[in-house]
Amino acid sequence: xxxxxxxxxxxxxxxxxxxxxxxxxxxxxxxxxxxxxxxxxxxxxxxxxxxxxxxxxxxxxxxxxxxxxxxxxxxxxxxxxxxxxxxxxxxxxxxxxxxxxxxxxxxxxxxxxxxxxxxxxxxxxxxxxxxxxxxxxxxxxxxxxxxxxxxxxxxxxxxxxxxxxxxxxxxxxxxxxxxxxxxxxxxxxxxxxxxxxxxxxxxxxxxxxxxxxxxxxxxxxxxxxxxxxxxxxxxxxxxxxxxxxxxxxxxxxxxxxxxxxxxxxxxxxxxxxxxxxxxxxxxxxxxxxxxxxxxxxxxxxx
Numbered sequence: 228x229x230x231x232x233x234x235x236x237x238x239x240x241x242x243x244x245x246x247x248x249x250x251x252x253x254x255x256x257x258x259x260x261x262x263x264x265x266x267x268x269x270x271x272x273x274x275x276x277x278x279x280x281x282x283x284x285x286x287x288x289x290x291x292x293x294x295x296x297x298x299x300x301x302x303x304x305x306x307x308x309x310x311x312x313x314x315x316x317x318x319x320x321x322x323x324x325x326x327x328x329x330x331x332x333x334x335x336x337x338x339x340x341x342x343x344x345x346x347x348x349x350x351x352x353x354x355x356x357x358x359x360x361x362x363x364x365x366x367x368x369x370x371x372x373x374x375x376x377x378x379x380x381x382x383x384x385x386x387x388x389x390x391x392x393x394x395x396x397x398x399x400x401x402x403x404x405x406x407x408x409x410x411x412x413x414x415x416x417x418x419x420x421x422x423x424x425x426x427x428x429x430x431x432x433x434x435x436x437x438x439x440x441x442x443x444x445x446x447x448x449x450x451x452x453x454x455x456x457x458x459x460x461x462x463x464x465x466x467x468x469x470x471x472x473x474x475x476x477x478x479x480x481x482x483x484x485x486x487x488x489x490x491x492x493x494x495x496x497x498x499x500x501x502x503x504x505x506x507x508x509x510x511x512x513x514x515x516x517x518x519x520x521x522x523x524x525x526x527x528x529x
Contacts, residue, residue: 230493230494230497231254231257231258231493233497234258234493234496234497234500235258237497237500237501238260238281238500241278241279241500241503242276242277242278242279243277243278243279243280243281243500244260244261244272244275244277244279244280244281245258245259245260245261245281245283245496246259246260246261246262246263246268246269246271246272246280246281246282246283246284246292247259247261247262247268247283247284248262248263248264248265248268248283248284248285248288248462248488249262249263249264249440249441249444249460249462249463249466250284250440250460250462250463250485250488251283251284251462251488251489251491252462252489252491252492253462253465254492254493255283255491255492255493255496256462256465256466258493258496259283262466263440263441263444264352264353264354264439264440264441265284265287265288265291265337265338266291266337266352266528267441268282268284268288268292269288269291269292269294269295269296270295272292272295272296272299273292273295273296277299278299278300279299279300279301279302279500279503280292280296280299280300280301280302281302281303281304281496281499281500282301282302282303282507283304283491283496284303284308284488284491285308285309285310285313285487285488286303286306286308286309286310286313286340286507287310287313287338287339287340287341289301289302289303289507290340290341290507290509291337291341291344291521292507293341293507293508293509293514294341294344294509294514294517294518294521295518295521297509297511297514300503300506301506301507302499302503302504302505302506302507303499303505303507304491304492304495304496304498304499304505305490305491305495305505306505307487307490308487308488308490308491309487310338310487311397311398311487312338312374312375312395312396312397312398313338313339313340313343313374315374315393315394315395315396316339316343316373316374316393316395318342318343318346321333321343321346321347321373322346324371324373324391324393325346325371328369328371328391330369331368331369331370331371331391332348332349332364332368332369332370332371333346333347333348333349333371333373334347334348334349334350334351334359334360334363334364334370334371334372334373334390335347335349335350335351335372335373335374335520336350336351336352336353336356336372336373336374336375336378337350337351337352337521337524338374338375338397339373339374341509341513341514341517342513342517343373343374344516344517344520344521345512345513345516345517345520346516347373347520348520348523349363349520349523349524350520350521350523350524351382351524351527352439352524352528353378353423353424353425353439353440353442354438354439354441354442354528355524355527355528356378356379356381356382356424357381357382357385357386358527359524359527360372360382360383360385360386360388360390361386361388362527363523363524363526363527369391370388370390370391371390371391371393372390372391372392372393373393373395374393374395374396375393375395375396375397375425376392376393376394376395376396377396377397377400377401377424377425377426377427377428378424378425379392379393380392380428381424381428381431381437382424384428396425397425399460399483399484399485400423400425400426400427400458400459400460400483401426401427402480402482402483403426403427403430403458403479403480403483404427404429404430404480405427405429405430405432405433407430407458407479407480408420408422408430408433408456408458408479409433411456411477411479412433412456414477415454415456415475415477417452417453417454418452418454418455418456418475418477419435419436419450419452419454419455419456420433420434420435420436420455420456420458420479421434421435421436421438421443421446421447421455421456421457421458421459422434422436422437422438422458422459422479423437423438423439423440423443423458423459424437424438424439425459426458426459430458430479434458440459440463443457443459443463443467444463444466444467444470447467447470447471447474448470448471452474453473453474453475454474454475454476454477455467455474455475455476455477456477456478456479457476457477457478457479458479458480459479459483460483460484460485460488461478461483461484462484462485462488462489464476464478
């Protein structure tokens with residue numbers, strides 16, 4: 228029995244569901260029950276009757292799954308699979324920011340740890356950040372957006388609202404440069420350019436479409452285009468090719484791989500199922516507060 232078959236067999240024995248983010252290794256995506264973005268995966272897992280969630284992603288994503296499924300055991304196959312952007316703001320820093328802007332509302336990107344979500348008024352995802360900024364606040368509200376300054380910049384340009392930005396960013400997405408897009412467009416003149424809103428403003432300005440990872444998946448299926456330049460972490464290209472075999476996909480840059488995402492391997496998934504090691508636990512007080520900010524966001528989920 229090969230490794231993938233062993234994992235499938237053990238998954239049934241443990242009544243587990245395996246989730247894989249769009250940026251995971253191809254072989255990890257292929258053994259997952261669900262592949263998608265972090266929020267979508269957590270929502271799907273909450274709908275299942277599984278006792279165990281194996282989350283193949285980074286740590287904050289597994290925390291979100293625990294918040295939405297507090298009665299399930301959530302396990303991450305590698306405890307060191309972190310997120311540099313999520314690490315760029317701490318609860319203490321957020322509290323200091325609140326003191327500087329005492330009347331401001333806190334909007335946090337879903338790419339944050341549970342304790343940041345618990346300190347925030349509302350969450351947003353990359354797909355609904357613009358809608359949340361537009362609709363979740365009163366006209367004159369001051370809004371602090373943490374931690375991604377590039378997603379925040381995109382949202383404020385789209386809405387016309389002035390946001391208070393934190394100096395956080397995704398190291399993988401900022402490696403994609405304007406000249407990379409121009410070079411790829413020259414090499415593939417018929418290709419549509421799909422850009423994630425965590426990219427910098429000059430890169431976003433060259434996009435045909437600005438989309439979250441799941442937004443890219445949905446868009447490619449309905450687009451008549453046959454070629455796409457993909458400006459995000461290249462792990463998603465495996466899924467795009469798998470679901471659209473007649474279309475071609477080109478990574479915008481060759482240096483944007485997220486090493487944290489690639490820490491998870493099939494061997495580690497098997498070990499996670501065998502031992503249920505690296506369980507992700509979130510204190511009940513944090514779950515209760517964080518879930519409020521997530522529930523507010525879900526009113527605006529597309």
